[in-house]
Amino acid sequence: MTEEEYVVFIQPYEDALKNIRVRVEVLNDDYRRKYQNYPIHHLQDRIKKKESIEQKLVRRGYGSDVEAARDCLTDISGIRVICYFVRDIYAVVSLLKKQTDIVVIKECDYISNPKPNGYRSYHIVFGVPVYHTDGMEYYPVEIQLRTMSMDLWASMEHRICYKGSQKLEEKAAQDFKEYAEYLKNMEEEMEGYL
Incomplete structure (x- = not known):
C-alpha cells in the first residue's frame, strides 16, 4: 500500500476511534456525576502505522494491500481504557454494550480466563458507525480494558x-x-x- 492509499484508508478508522473515545469519556463523566466516583483512570488510543499493518498482514499470510487490511484486521484503531478495579472494567463494558448503535464484533475476557503467561485484560471490538456524505459504514475499534496493575x-x-x-x-x-x-x-x- 502506498503512503497516499494509507492516508485515505486510515481516515474513517480515525473517525471511529474519535467516536468511541468520546463515548467512553461521556460515560466516565456521567458516572462521576451520578455516583461521585469514576471508573476510568485514563485512556490511551492509537492508529496502527502503515508498516505495522503491512507486517501483521504478511505474518498472517495475507497480501499487504488496503483490501486485505480492511477484510482481515480488527485492531487498526484501538483504545486502552485503564480502570481502577476489575468491577470498573465490567461496569464500563456493560454500559458500552447498552449503546444500540454500536455492535460487538468480538470479545475476549482475559480477566476471567488469563493467558498462560498471566496476561489479564478485557478485549472487545466494536463496530462503530462512521457517517460519510454518501452514507454510513461500520469500522472496527478494539478496546482493551485493564486495571492499573494489569497495565x-x-x-x-x-x-x-x-x-x-x-x-x-x-x-x-x-x-x-x-x-x-x-x-x-x-x-x-x-x-x-x-
Whole structure:
C-alpha cells in the first residue's frame, strides 16, 4: 500500500476511534456525576502505522494491500481504557454494550480466563458507525480494558519478554506469571477497602 492509499484508508478508522473515545469519556463523566466516583483512570488510543499493518498482514499470510487490511484486521484503531478495579472494567463494558448503535464484533475476557503467561485484560471490538456524505459504514475499534496493575504488568512483560531475546523470555516467563498473581491478589485486597 502506498503512503497516499494509507492516508485515505486510515481516515474513517480515525473517525471511529474519535467516536468511541468520546463515548467512553461521556460515560466516565456521567458516572462521576451520578455516583461521585469514576471508573476510568485514563485512556490511551492509537492508529496502527502503515508498516505495522503491512507486517501483521504478511505474518498472517495475507497480501499487504488496503483490501486485505480492511477484510482481515480488527485492531487498526484501538483504545486502552485503564480502570481502577476489575468491577470498573465490567461496569464500563456493560454500559458500552447498552449503546444500540454500536455492535460487538468480538470479545475476549482475559480477566476471567488469563493467558498462560498471566496476561489479564478485557478485549472487545466494536463496530462503530462512521457517517460519510454518501452514507454510513461500520469500522472496527478494539478496546482493551485493564486495571492499573494489569497495565503495569503488560507494559513490563512486553518490554522485557516480547522485545527481548528468546533466552530472556524463557527465564522471565515463570517470574511474570507469579507477578501477575501477586498483583491480582493485591488488587483484590485493595478493592475490599471500598
